[in-house]
Amino acid sequence: MNNQVHDVIMVGAGPSSLAAAIYTTREDIETVLYEKGVIGGMAAITDKVDNYPGFPEGVEGMKLADLLQSQAERFGAKIEFGDVSEIRDEGKTKVVVVDGKDVHAKAVLIATGSDYNKIGVPGEAEYYGRGVHYCATCDGAFYRDKRLVVIGGGNSAVQEAIFLTRFTTHIDLLVRSKIKASEILQHELKKYVDDGKITIHYGVVTKEIVATDGKITSVLAEKDGKDVSYETDGVFVFVGLSPNTEFLQGSAIELDEHRLIKTDARHETSMKGVFASGDVRSGATLQIASAVGEGAAAALSIREYLDGLNHHI
Secondary structure, eight states: OOSOEEEEEEEOOSHHHHHHHHHHHHTTOOEEEEESSOTTHHHHTOSEEOSSTTOTTOEEHHHHHHHHHHHHHHTTOEEEEOOEEEEEEETTEEEEEETTEEEEEEEEEEOOOEEEOOOOOTTTTTTBTTTEESOHHHHGGGGTTOEEEEEOOSHHHHHHHHHHTTTOSEEEEEESSOOOSOHHHHHHHHHHHHTTSEEEEESEEEEEEEEETTEEEEEEEEETTEEEEEEOSOEEEOOOEEESOGGGTTSSSOBOTTSOBOOOTTSBOSSTTEEEOGGGBTTOOOOHHHHHHHHHHHHHHHHHHHHHHHHTO
């Protein structure tokens, strides 16, 4: 990579940074986004977003991500694929290490969002993408007329289990303690339980995902101190999210006890000129609408910061 110094580098290309990029590029602040996964982040792999303002009928997550991307690119944002492993402070410039190479910028926005938690049992990692999944909209259609196990009891587990009923013959929902989803989702879930499409099993601790000849056949678990087995053709795991901040461990950027990035009221981190917004920021609400709002707010703070730099040149 050359010695060019970008105005802003944004790490991640989810709703928060795409919104920020709309604001920066409209003000002729040259902006590059680096994404290592899917443009649009978690929003892009959500079946339907029902609570995003301006879409009274709801909007498909992928469509919303595409609209945000198109808008950012129309104003000149450049989106590239790359894995960021480090951010260093060199005073007026920051060094972002992308795929092992140094890229320089005057300011940085970290909007890396969150990723799915794993349950850490035998068979989970081995059969990831081949029977074990974390995204119903991505992989649900593979299980037409098949049985499924869904693990989890929160909003996403219930929402995704309901979505999966359009493909499967039956779902066993394995819940460790109790259903923690919102009242609305619990009410919706009851319809599917009454129809016999979903069976909820409470007090279940998953022990192993079992496969025969490379195909998932069952989930071994413990319930009331006894071993139980649930026959299945596939497993979907929804047990919460963790922030994508591994690349900041040991850096000068301060994290809270949940590994979320600490910021001030201007979304600036403990490293001057480096900002954070969206699900990765300490105090975030984990809602797309607020992630977009935070991206816009961070962009305005970045503009102020760059103006301050230019006045000192």
